[in-house]
Amino acid sequence: xxxxLRAGVAGPLTVLAAPAGYGKRVLLDQWAAGHHxxxxxQIEFDAADDPARFAARLAEAAATLGVATTDTTDTTDTTDTTDTTDxxxxxxxxxxxxxxxxxxxxxxxxxxxxPVGEAVLxxxxxxxxxxxxxxxxxxxxxxxxxxxVHLVLVRRGRRPLPTLATGEPVAAVVIExxxxxxSVEETAEVVARVIGRRLDxxxxxxLHRRTGxxxxxxxxxxxxxxxxxxxxxxxxxxxxxxxxxAAYFETEVLDRYPDRFHRFLRRTSLLDVLTPASCIAVxxxxxAAEILQCLEADCGFIRRLSPADERFVHxxxxxxxxxxxxxxxxxxxEGPLQARAAQWWATTDEVERAARHLVAAERWDExxxxxxxxxxxxxxxxxxxxxxxxxxxxxVTITALRxxxxxxxxxxxxxxxxxxxxxxxxxxxxxxxxxxxxRFVVDAPGAMGIYTDASGAEVVEVxxxxxxxxxxxxxxxxxxxxxxxxxxxxWTILTGSRARALWYARDLAGSRSSFLALAARSDIYPAWQxxxxxxxxxxxxxxxxxxxxxxxxxxxxxxxxxxxxxxHPASVDASAGLAHVYRQRGxxxxxxxxxxxxxxxxxxxxxxxxxxxxxxxxxxxxxAAGHPDAGLAVVRADQRKGEVPPxxxxxxxxxxxxxxxxxxxxxxxxxxxxxx
Numbered sequence: 001x002x003x004x005l006r007a008g009v010a011g012p013l014t015v016l017a018a019p020a021g022y023g024k025r026v027l028l029d030q031w032a033a034g035h036h037x038x039x040x041x042q043i044e045f046d047a048a049d050d051p052a053r054f055a056a057r058l059a060e061a062a063a064t065l066g067v068a069t070t071d072t073t074d075t076t077d078t079t080d081t082t083d084t085t086d087x088x089x090x091x092x093x094x095x096x097x098x099x100x101x102x103x104x105x106x107x108x109x110x111x112x113x114x115p116v117g118e119a120v121l122x123x124x125x126x127x128x129x130x131x132x133x134x135x136x137x138x139x140x141x142x143x144x145x146x147x148x149v150h151l152v153l154v155r156r157g158r159r160p161l162p163t164l165a166t167g168e169p170v171a172a173v174v175i176e177x178x179x180x181x182x183s184v185e186e187t188a189e190v191v192a193r194v195i196g197r198r199l200d201x202x203x204x205x206x207l208h209r210r211t212g213x214x215x216x217x218x219x220x221x222x223x224x225x226x227x228x229x230x231x232x233x234x235x236x237x238x239x240x241x242x243x244x245x246a247a248y249f250e251t252e253v254l255d256r257y258p259d260r261f262h263r264f265l266r267r268t269s270l271l272d273v274l275t276p277a278s279c280i281a282v283x284x285x286x287x288a289a290e291i292l293q294c295l296e297a298d299c300g301f302i303r304r305l306s307p308a309d310e311r312f313v314h315x316x317x318x319x320x321x322x323x324x325x326x327x328x329x330x331x332x333x334e335g336p337l338q339a340r341a342a343q344w345w346a347t348t349d350e351v352e353r354a355a356r357h358l359v360a361a362e363r364w365d366e367x368x369x370x371x372x373x374x375x376x377x378x379x380x381x382x383x384x385x386x387x388x389x390x391x392x393x394x395x396v397t398i399t400a401l402r403x404x405x406x407x408x409x410x411x412x413x414x415x416x417x418x419x420x421x422x423x424x425x426x427x428x429x430x431x432x433x434x435x436x437x438x439r440f441v442v443d444a445p446g447a448m449g450i451y452t453d454a455s456g457a458e459v460v461e462v463x464x465x466x467x468x469x470x471x472x473x474x475x476x477x478x479x480x481x482x483x484x485x486x487x488x489x490x491w492t493i494l495t496g497s498r499a500r501a502l503w504y505a506r507d508l509a510g511s512r513s514s515f516l517a518l519a520a521r522s523d524i525y526p527a528w529q530x531x532x533x534x535x536x537x538x539x540x541x542x543x544x545x546x547x548x549x550x551x552x553x554x555x556x557x558x559x560x561x562x563x564x565x566x567x568h569p570a571s572v573d574a575s576a577g578l579a580h581v582y583r584q585r586g587x588x589x590x591x592x593x594x595x596x597x598x599x600x601x602x603x604x605x606x607x608x609x610x611x612x613x614x615x616x617x618x619x620x621x622x623x624a625a626g627h628p629d630a631g632l633a634v635v636r637a638d639q640r641k642g643e644v645p646p647x648x649x650x651x652x653x654x655x656x657x658x659x660x661x662x663x664x665x666x667x668x669x670x671x672x673x674x675x676x
Contacts, residue, residue, distance in 0.1 A: 008173030019300030021216030240320030375482025537577030
């Protein structure tokens with residue numbers, strides 16, 4: 001870093017930008033100690049500097065270089081000192097008072113340096129008054145300085161580089177927070193030097209993760225580790241409200257800002273991502289955009305996610321400190337603020353963030369409502385596990401919610417695959433107190449088990465009476481849980497599950513007829529239409545009708561793509577059916593690509609039967625490619641995975657494929673024994 005600073009000083013501009021505690025002063029002192037030749041003049045602006053004192057500091061620097069500034073400006077401070085920290089207008093937050101005076105002083109100072117030989121000017125705004133960022137003044141200085149004066153700017157926040165008259169940014173060497181932060185290896189070295197031994201790898205990585213490599217935090221933690229019996233206790237307990245870190249944040253950050261900023265920082269600390277709109281929603285401060293820009297420019301512990309982004313994030317330890325401050329100073333508002341944040345994120349479809357805030361606020365009814373509004377969409381894009389986390393956050397001790405949560409958990413567990421676990425949840429819910437509509441809802445998960453581990457007979461036993469009763473039911477009495485259990489959805493679930501059960505029972509005519517009826521309906525849930533078409537594709541492929549298999553498979557994938565269901569299990573059968581078609585036609589590359597696509601979907605869901613179907617088609621691709629050993633390895637891995645055996649129509653096909661692979665590998669006796 002010293003070498004980079006030395007190289008930067010050879011050019012027109014070097015910027016050293018990082019929050020407090022990152023070692024900017026240490027780096028400057030190390031560089032200055034080894035600097036020879038041109039004189040170095042340092043100017044450090046202070047929070048107490050008014051425009052007159054600002055101009056005086058420039059004049060003192062010019063005098064040090066042997067020149068005098070031309071006093072062309074009245075530097076009398078005429079700033080209105082009325083306290084406007086609670087004003088609602090944005091201009092009162094980031095003040096430009098006295099800026100004209102300061103800019104005139106900068107111009108006079110830059111002109112005065114013309115006769116000076118080579119020199120280095122170090123200007124620090126790290127302790128300047130917050131809200132008065134001196135950004136425009138320093139941009140002027142960069143552009144107006146004669147080429148013989150090399151400028152080093154030291155500041156806490158981030159600001160775009162100034163531009164030349166041509167519109168191009170000034171050439172600069174920039175050393176910032178990411179450069180000054182300790183790496184994992186540097187963290188390990190610092191700790192070892194202080195405590196006399198190295199932490200083990202996981203301990204050091206966790207220390208680096210918690211501190212973000214912030215040198216001051218690493219130092220605080222290291223000193224605590226030196227005194228501790230167990231380093232893990234220190235590392236795991238390191239938070240932004242640690243007494244030394246909290247004291248540092250108080251003096252180096254909060255004490256520099258007015259109360260309005262304190263309130264804004266505390267209340268918006270609940271947000272893991274800050275935008276002007278989300279901050280207004282939570283804090284009620286209309287000047288949120290200006291405050292964020294000010295904090296970015298002269299605090300440093302809040303930064304943009306990217307230069308052109310309007311989203312900001314805290315340093316993790318700073319956010320923890322602010323959250324602790326909120327809990328201590330305004331405990332009564334924390335719950336309502338969490339609810340506000342949830343409402344805001346829900347309106348922007350950031351439902352996972354909304355759910356986290358509702359959990360923090362313990363707004364359980366609102367959390368369940370959020371799950372109902374977004375359950376279908378989350379399932380369609382492979383995020384059903386998030387739904388389960390939301391529901392499992394509701395305390396089991398709240399008896400009044402046990403049935404509401406249990407019914408929904410059963411559906412999510414069925415989506416994810418463990419249908420036996422769903423049955424257990426439904427047993428815990430029990431029959432007592434269920435409404436007529438809820439009784440219909442209870443039947444559907446049992447039928448959906450056909451896609452995981454329920455037998456065909458079990459599914460038909462559930463589906464037939466449920467369908468008969470549903471025909472006479474009042475649809476308005478049936479609750480729509482997670483957007484999946486309206487009367488139409490239940491009919492579709494039960495009919496589709498029953499059709500698959502018929503296929504497993506080798507009633508191809510009955511299964512085909514039911515699936516064709518489902519596929520022909522454009523008013524049903526698209527996932528079930530894709531399911532029906534995909535299963536038809538597989539049935540026809542395995543029956544030898546490659547033309548119909550291709551037609552149904554392509555149609556299924558079109559439905560999935562048109563409805564954002566590419567990551568949904570509904571597309572798996574279609575991919576397997578089309579893979580069979582393309583393999584039979586000699587297009588192994590296309591077949592393998594479809595199987596890879598199906599396997600990627602299955603990583604997010606437990607679908608053991610679908611996995612076996614993909615294995616069968618994968619093994620046949622290996623056979624067609626002349627690699628029977630690879631095909632056998634795939635089949636036997638599937639047999640060893642410990643799942644409930646697949647239905648006979650699937651397991652017998654897997655056995656037949658295994659026999660073909662053995663024959664192709666010359667294992668005639670094993671093949672004969674297998675098929676006998």
